[in-house]
Amino acid sequence: MISKEHIIKRFISYVTVDTESDPESTSTPSTANQWDLANALAKELISIGMKDVTIDTNAYIMATLPSNVEHEVPTIGFVSHFDTSPDFTGANVKPRVIENYDGKDITLNAEQNVILSPDYFEDLLLYKGQTLIVTDGTTLLGADDKAGITEIVSAMEYLIQNPDIKHGKIRVGFTPDEEIGRGAHKFDVDKFGAAYAYTMDGSQIGELEYENFNAAGAKVTIKGKIVHPGYAKGKMVNSMYIATDFINALPRMETPEHTEDYQGFFHLQDMDGSVDETVLKYIIRDHDKDHFEARKEVMQKLTEDFNAKYEREVVGIEIKDQYFNMREKIEPVMHIVDIAEEAMKQLHIKPLIKPIRGGTDGSQLSYMGLPCPNIFAGGHNFHGRYEYVPVESMIRATEVICKIAELTAEKHR
Numbered sequence: 335m336i337s338k339e340h341i342i343k344r345f346i347s348y349v350t351v352d353t354e355s356d357p358e359s360t361s362t363p364s365t366a367n368q369w370d371l372a373n374a375l376a377k378e379l380i381s382i383g384m385k386d387v388t389i390d391t392n393a394y395i396m397a398t399l400p401s402n403v404e405h406e407v408p409t410i411g412f413v414s415h416f417d418t419s420p421d422f423t424g425a426n427v428k429p430r431v432i433e434n435y436d437g438k439d440i441t442l443n444a445e446q447n448v449i450l451s452p453d454y455f456e457d458l459l460l461y462k463g464q465t466l467i468v469t470d471g472t473t474l475l476g477a478d479d480k481a482g483i484t485e486i487v488s489a490m491e492y493l494i495q496n497p498d499i500k501h502g503k504i505r506v507g508f509t510p511d512e513e514i515g516r517g518a519h520k521f522d523v524d525k526f527g528a529a530y531a532y533t534m535d536g537s538q539i540g541e542l543e544y545e546n547f548n549a550a551g552a553k554v555t556i557k558g559k560i561v562h563p564g565y566a567k568g569k570m571v572n573s574m575y576i577a578t579d580f581i582n583a584l585p586r587m588e589t590p591e592h593t594e595d596y597q598g599f600f601h602l603q604d605m606d607g608s609v610d611e612t613v614l615k616y617i618i619r620d621h622d623k624d625h626f627e628a629r630k631e632v633m634q635k636l637t638e639d640f641n642a643k644y645e646r647e648v649v650g651i652e653i654k655d656q657y658f659n660m661r662e663k664i665e666p667v668m669h670i671v672d673i674a675e676e677a678m679k680q681l682h683i684k685p686l687i688k689p690i691r692g693g694t695d696g697s698q699l700s701y702m703g704l705p706c707p708n709i710f711a712g713g714h715n716f717h718g719r720y721e722y723v724p725v726e727s728m729i730r731a732t733e734v735i736c737k738i739a740e741l742t743a744e745k746h747r
Contacts, residue, residue: 336492336729338465345467345484345728346429348416349476354424355417355514362392362520363417363510369393371416375483375508382491384506392520395508399490399501407502407746411531412489412735413695413706414482415512418474421717428470431725437462442719443471450720457538457714458722465725475721477713481728482534483508485711488728489735501739502746505531509695515549515656518698530670530705532738533696539727540683541710544664544671546690546697547598547619548626549656552633554580554614556649570609576640576648577605577612583636596621596689598629621659621689657693660700660707667705673745674709677737683730686710709734 351371356364363369372393379387384397401407418424432440437459440450448471452458469475486506493499505528509517512535536543558573584600586592593599598620606613618633620626630653640649664671671687678685690697696706712727 336488336732338725338729341484341488341728341732342431342465342467342725344488345480345723348480348483349427349429352425352427353417353476354420355511356420357514362516364514364516365417368417368510372508372510375416375487378487379490379506382487383494384490390522393510394521396526397490397506399493399504399506401501401503402497403500403502403743405747407743408529409503409505409527410739410742411505411507411526411528411704412486413507413509413531413533413699414479414486414535414711415509415517415695416480416483417510417513417517418476418480419478419513419717422474422719423472424474424476427473427476429467429475430470432466432468435462435464435466440466440468442469446471448719450722455715455720460538461724461726466722467725468722469719471719474716474718475713475723477711477721477723478716479512479535479711481713481723481731482711485534485728485731485735488732489739492732493736493739499736499740501743504739507531512695515693517695518702521695521699521702523699523702523704526704528704530667531696531699532670532674532735533694533699533706533708534711534731534735535694535696536690536708536710537712537714537716538686539710539712539724539730540678540686542671542674542678542685542687542707543690544707545621545661546657546659546693546708547621548623548658549693550618550626550630551654551656552616552618552630553652554616554633554637554649555651556580556612556614557647558610558612560608560610571648572609573612574607574609576644577607577614580614580636580640580649584632594691598622598625600629600633618653619691623659657697658701660697660705663700664705664707670705671707673741674707674734674738677734677741680741681730681733681737683734
């Protein structure tokens with residue numbers, strides 16, 4: 335039986351280490367403090383009995399649980415990331431454990447009137463009677479993806495302590511900088527040596543995902559002309575007004591707050607403006623590759639139209655692809671999804687197979703030759719002060735890892 339207290343203690347030890355990544359940094363990891371948890375994880379893997387524990391010069395951690403069966407079994411892997419999102423501060427995280435959640439509002443921070451309410455976050459009601467770990471309302475929690483790390487380490491420890499559970503060789507990998515899209519960039523797939531792997535990086539219990547967005551980033555630079563406002567008639571060109579027109583020219587209902595499931599979007603995530611120059615930063619997302627390419631073309635055409643209107647190059651755009659839908663790489667090896675689904679069913683967990691409205695290390699790893707679907711880690715409301723994780727979901731995810739390992743060995747007997 336996997337101990338609830340042990341899971342809680344391990345998880346809290348991870349989330350209280352600040353590992354926020356930095357998109358402006360060019361180093362790997364992007365922040366020095368990610369090393370604090372990386373080094374601690376490497377030591378912990380050794381202490382629980384894992385073999386071949388390595389941590390490279392970029393803080394990528396790998397370790398092995400050797401096979402305990404005689405017959406040939408494909409090497410499988412489990413992957414999570416230890417950085418947290420720069421969208422909200424991850425410094426000085428003060429997690430709080432709520433036993434036997436009663437289904438009512440949770441006051442995270444009375445002084446700032448921060449309330450985690452099921453009236454707004456309806457998923458809370460799925461976990462009535464369970465143990466929740468929440469924030470103090472001033473930071474994110476870090477369940478994305480320290481819940482995944484907790485589950486992988488706990489599963490390996492459990493398998494080591496229970497050798498009657500038969501399994502093949504298992505590799506685990508922990509990465510930096512996933513939250514800024516670089517988690518897999520320096521992941522050595524050949525060194526990892528697995529036939530396939532699973533990222534433990536989903537949300538609600540039961541999630542099983544092998545589709546994700548195609549993704550690109552767009553930087554739109556709009557040039558104005560600054561002159562003294564008292565003498566500006568016919569001379570000043572205010573780049574912020576042009577930027578407003580550009581924003582409004584994109585489909586207003588094709589934004590994150592108006593889309594779901596397989597619907598793609600344009601998302602304005604940052605803007606910095608003055609009369610002289612305004613910079614807009616967008617992300618472009620779509621599951622369908624043709625629609626994805628069409629969205630990029632829309633932004634390119636809009637740029638050309640604005641320049642034609644002003645009869646000069648007033649708008650410049652730079653679009654860079656970030657990652658692609660892993661479905662193309664998973665479908666030829668769908669048995670790996672089937673094994674995960676069967677593992678959940680045997681544990682009486684209802685599989686929720688749906689597309690990821692985002693990306694994981696698994697999407698990039700799949701294109702690097704390591705097919706890598708995604709499994710729930712249990713957390714909710716990632717990247718903000720309302721983040722929480724049910725402890726029971728982390729326990730169930732840990733059990734799923736163990737069951738996948740067991741079923742993989744059985745099916746290759």
